Amino acid sequence: MNRFQRYMKQLPIRWKITIWSSLVLFVLFVAYNSVQYYVMRTWMIEQEERNIQEKMKEIQAYFSEQPFFVGRSEIINSSGFIEKINETNELIRVIDKDGALIVAVATNLPRELLITPVESENLEHVKVNGKHYLIHREPVITNGFIGYIEIIRDLKNYERLRGLIFLVTWSAGAGAILLSGVGGMLIAKQLLAPIQALTDTMKRIKMRGFKERVPQDKNQKDEIADLSNVFNEMMDDVEMSFQKQKQFVEDASHELRTPISILEGHLKLLNRWGKNDPEVLEESLKASQQEVERLKMLVYELLELTRLESDRLEVVEDLVEPVHVVEDVIKKFTLLHPDFTFTFTNHLKEPVKVAIAERHLEQVLIILMDNAVKYSSHSTTVEVTANNEGNQFTVSIKDYGIGVPQEDLQKIFDRFYRVDKARSREKGGQGLGLSIAKRMVDNYNGSIVADSVEGEWTNITVTLNAVHQVNET
Template identity: 45%
Template sequence: MTNVSSFSLKSRSLKFKWTFGAAAAIFLTFFLFSYAIYQGIGQMLLNEEEQKVNSLLAETTANQVLKSGNLDNADLLKEVFDKSPSISRKIQDQVIAIYNAKGEQLDKYFLNSSQKTANNDFSSYFKPYTNDRVTNKPTISGDKMLISQGPITSLNDNSTVIGYVQIINPLTSYNKIMGKLLLTMFLLGAVALFISGMLGYLLAQNFLRPLTKLAKGMSDVRNNGFQQRIETTTKSRDEITELTVIFNDMMTRIETSFEQQKQFVEDASHELRTPVQIMEGHLKLLDRWGKNDPEVLDESLQASLTELERMKKLVQEMLDLSRAEQVSQTKELQITSINDTVEQVRRNFEVMYTDFTFKLDEKADNLHALIQHNHLEQLLIIVMDNAVKYSDGAKEVDMAVARSGEKVEVTIRDYGVGISADEIEKVFNRFYRVDKARSREKGGNGLGLAIAKQLVEGYLGTISATSAEGKGTEITITLPLIEKVAGEKKEEKKNGN
């Protein structure tokens, strides 16, 4: 079985492709440039030689002796050519052949240096019975030649053709110059190919060095974990540096996401373990001896149902948190009225908690933000629900809507237990509760503010908290302001938003 190997750039390294491409481009440019020069010089020299031939042909066909009809007198012709300065000075290495009107060659005139050319028969390039000038440029034995013929007209009427003159120019100087030029270009081409290959290799090595470094960095990340980063040069601002920056940023995000997911799983496992253990304890109690005791049976069933409801709520909150993390990727965006939504939530809480006082201070009206109405309502409910839960007897919650530059601010303040300074920054963490025992009694899982934070940040907003123990807590939600035109406002009112 024979293996046929074929050259394919697809299976080659990028450095080889770059070297080959750069070398090929440089060499091709040199080749085309050299070819153009070669053809240009050749054409220029050929035109110059053709002018010499035409000039000699014109002088010969206009000679009075030839026009008088003495074409078969060799001695007279030799004397004419030798003594005619206009012919002898131009003949050089050219050969003059004389033909009669029938196309029969009568004689040749040439210098001794052109003996070799004169020994050849060029009658095959002669075209009889024509009054026009005929020029041929054949290549004989590897050398280009120039053969031109013209009619000799009678001296009496200057129209009757009595013979022909054929000028054979071996193009000696032209062939020598073009041969040397071709050899020089071949040598220069070989040098250019070598230099272009070296330049291509150096360029490829220089350009691919950052890619090699990037590939090594990616390999280190794969082997050593997400903590590894690729160093970037501050001086360079090319696409590879930009790719490195994007890669580092992507690794940072992946690392952060990985740590968050790890922490989330740990926290979720811890939170789910408690209700599971409680339910397991009650079920074991029932299995041992509680089945026959109605009081123990009822207590265990109630406790199990309570913990089951807590697990159900925890799972729902975890699902809400997962959806909140993806809110920035949603395509169902809408412009929502902040004033109307805050007022709607305030009224709902007045109905649910009749013993509370909910005040709303609208420092600016007609404020809008690019956020889904249900999402804005959800995060407001989360914050309001916490304010009610931890009011600690202070049955009052203040709400405020204001504009701050190009931002919309919604502030919700309660006058309850408050949060200590060392814990205020942690309230937005998942599963974090300031007073875990008390929060559990109130049914909290520590996910509400985490969901609110994800929702707000998904819409390019911020959420912050300020508090003092025993004096209450203030939550501030900030969203980018969206200006609405009159037509959109009317449409919004029509839709009931």
């Protein structure tokens, strides 16, 4: 049994389906054919027994209902009646109480059977020389005779029909099992074709890369089609993640190379002769400190972005009043940038609350306000607008600075993207702020979009879902 189980485990799924389907059908056919054969055989035997019993009653009635004296001679003279009701392969005989044969009529039976005595009580099946006989014996009593009527029937027609039924039943069963095996193989091949395609695609992905996909039939809507769809979608995500990771490594390497090169240059300068020149030493230390701060900020933002993209952000279901958070952030920026004018327009008709952690909303607003200040160019005005549309809260931050080209609007949320690389590097930007803001808003099922006219203005709108109206008392 264990060897069979090990053998089955080593077989391909196609053969497992074929073998198990054939085995199940074999068991079903055996059970069904056995029951059918038993029922048919029992019914035919009962028909033979009922027929011979009816014939016995007919003979007994013939003798008992005669109006005249019925003795031995009358019994002998009744052979005409017995011949009339006698059937093929059947013996009807009358014997007296001592067992002496009085009359016997037989058709297609051996002559020795006519004189062979039988020991039978009522109804019995016997086998003589390999032949199957049904024997029925009943007493006959008239006003002049006491004896027995015996009917012996050769059941060779029954045996022939039973054999034919057996042969047809089991031949049909064997043929059906054979066809079921072939059909099971074809069905298994058809069902496993998509899985084979999935396996082939995986092998191609292993050899050629992530661009391979499982071919799909648009008309196919079964579970395997769903599996193929999920696999393709997963591979799309994996490919996108791989590309992002590759781009991330390239961008991070590029961003880290500049401050490291600057630090290396100043250290070489100091090592050669600058350490003996106080002016050069002070300048190099100051520049190195700035680059270290830049490296520190870059590493912090990279870690923050990695944490967000790995879904380790703690999504808090607190309800906060966003207007208060916006006003607090504007106050902070007013103190940090006294030369700027920050205006806040509140279009909310009634107070609302949004399902977001206060610190996360504050971080998003700080990133957007900081970008607005950095890229304001000659303008010193930043406009903040709060509004609600249906069951959503929106806050927009608009600056009148260098703007963003239309073809780059979708790129500003990518990591390390800068509208003006020279200006942003001077201001210490790493190009990660908007990526962090977008990921944080996405984690709360919100959205962040940008609109801009190059050289004139940029407007970034944050939309947060699940707004709860507050009833003032």
